Each structure stands twice: as C-alpha cells, then as structure tokens.
Amino acid sequence: MPQLVTLRWRRPGGRRHTVHIPVLPVLVVLSPLLLLAVLAGLVACRIFGISPGGALRGAGRLLWALPGTQVEFHDGSTAMTVAVN
Amino acid sequence: MNEQRRQILQMLTEGKITADEAERLIDALDTDQPEPRALDAPRSGSRPKYLRVVVEAGQGTEADGDGPTRINVRVPLQLLRAGVRLASLLPPQAITKANAELSKAGVPIDLAQLKPADVEELVDQLDELTIDVDDPDSKVQVFCE
Known part of the structure; x- marks a missing residue:
C-alpha cells in the first residue's frame, strides 16, 4: 500500500516546492468521507451490474500496486513530479 | 531420447504409422518442448x-x-x-x-x-x-x- 506521495513543482523563475503527503494519516482523517465514497461505489456497482466484491478487490489491487509510480514533467524552467512510495 | 520419441519410433517399426506421420509427430514434440536456454536467458537477471x-x-x-x-x-x-x-x-x-x-x-x-x-x-x-x-x-x- 502507498505510504508517501511526494509532489514537487517549480514555476518559471520561482522556487522549488516539495510536499510530502503521508497516505495513512490522510486516509484516517478522511475516513468518514471514504466510507461515504465506498457506499456510493456499492450503489453504483448495483446500478451498473458490477460485482461489488470484484470491484473492491480490483480497487484494492490497484491501490496496492501504486508504490513505485512516478510521473515527471519538465518544460523549460517549469517542472512537476509526482512520486508514490 | 525421451519416452515419447521412442514410442513414435516403435510405432513406425511396427508399421502402425508411416514415416511421414512419424516425422510430423516428432516435429510436434520438438515444438511443444520449451527450449530451456532460450527461455532462461532473458530471465537470468x-x-x-x-x-x-x-x-x-x-x-x-x-x-x-x-x-x-x-x-x-x-x-x-x-x-x-x-x-x-x-x-x-x-x-x-x-x-x-x-x-x-x-x-x-x-x-x-x-x-x-x-x-x-x-x-x-x-x-x-x-x-x-x-x-x-x-x-x-x-x-x-x-x-x-
């Protein structure tokens, strides 16, 4: 499961900014909203005829496979990086 | 020589199959069997x-x-x-x-x-x-x- 999401960005002629987002504490803080999101997902699964168990398993696998993902974009003096660890 | 190849040759000597059929069967055996070196090479690292x-x-x-x-x-x-x-x-x-x-x-x-x-x-x-x-x-x- 992802532990830390790192965002880095730099604007033209500006300073570099780095933000580290610890995933677990953020999930705990947002847990009431997540519960609502899961319920909404289950309702959507029922409406569209998708197996809720399969969808949950699939979403879990996707989440667990995220660590190691990295996206970097540099354009001249502008840069942005998103890294999931 | 493996057992399947031996059986094919045995059938050929007994006249149960023709030489062409035996050749086809042996070719099929060769294609079915993986080539260990070719497959292992990219997985070595x-x-x-x-x-x-x-x-x-x-x-x-x-x-x-x-x-x-x-x-x-x-x-x-x-x-x-x-x-x-x-x-x-x-x-x-x-x-x-x-x-x-x-x-x-x-x-x-x-x-x-x-x-x-x-x-x-x-x-x-x-x-x-x-x-x-x-x-x-x-x-x-x-x-x-």
Whole structure:
C-alpha cells in the first residue's frame, strides 16, 4: 500500500516546492468521507451490474500496486513530479 | 531420447504409422518442448518491475524559459496487471457500447473476446519491450526496467 506521495513543482523563475503527503494519516482523517465514497461505489456497482466484491478487490489491487509510480514533467524552467512510495 | 520419441519410433517399426506421420509427430514434440536456454536467458537477471516512458522534445534553452520538454513516466507492471483485472469487471452493456465506438473509429476489436488471461500474458511479455523513436526534434523511449 502507498505510504508517501511526494509532489514537487517549480514555476518559471520561482522556487522549488516539495510536499510530502503521508497516505495513512490522510486516509484516517478522511475516513468518514471514504466510507461515504465506498457506499456510493456499492450503489453504483448495483446500478451498473458490477460485482461489488470484484470491484473492491480490483480497487484494492490497484491501490496496492501504486508504490513505485512516478510521473515527471519538465518544460523549460517549469517542472512537476509526482512520486508514490 | 525421451519416452515419447521412442514410442513414435516403435510405432513406425511396427508399421502402425508411416514415416511421414512419424516425422510430423516428432516435429510436434520438438515444438511443444520449451527450449530451456532460450527461455532462461532473458530471465537470468532480475525481472523488470517497471514500464518507463521517456519523451524528450524541443531544443529551447532554459535561460529564455523555453527549454526542452521532458516527460518521464514510470509505471509498475503490477499496476498494469491490476488495471487489466479491473477492466474485466466491465458490464456487458458497457463492452457492447465500447465495441460500437471502436468500430466507428475504425478499430474493429471485440473486447468481449479479450480474456483476462490473454491480456495478462501480454503484460508479462512487456518485460522485453523496447521502443525507441528518434526524430530530429524529439525522442521517445518505452522500455521495461
């Protein structure tokens, strides 16, 4: 499961900014909203005829496979990086 | 000589099969048996874990704020596998609509025929994928690491 999401960005002629987002504490803080999101997902699964168990398993696998993902974009003096660890 | 080959030769000597049939059977045995060296060679090192896409374009300079553009994306192969499994949950009506849109766009692919096992095998084979596109103004590289 992802532990830390790192965002880095730099604007033209500006300073570099780095933000580290610890995933677990953020999930705990947002847990009431997540519960609502899961319920909404289950309702959507029922409406569209998708197996809720399969969808949950699939979403879990996707989440667990995220660590190691990295996206970097540099354009001249502008840069942005998103890294999931 | 393995047992199956011996049995084929035995049937040939007993006259149960012709020489042509024996040859075909032996050829079939050869193609069925994996060639250990050929298969083991690429797996000798550690298996690649990531698919990387690198795009470099433009020749500007950093000083004028119009430097080259560089995109570097690293995706775990495990994430591709998880995505493929998630795609298999699509309801039939969504697949029908997607097929219709693909046909309209000139890509007549039936997504219902795309089995998760087949797609997973495809992802497995990405291990050895390398694509290099060199252009005077840009460069694209897709590879596994």
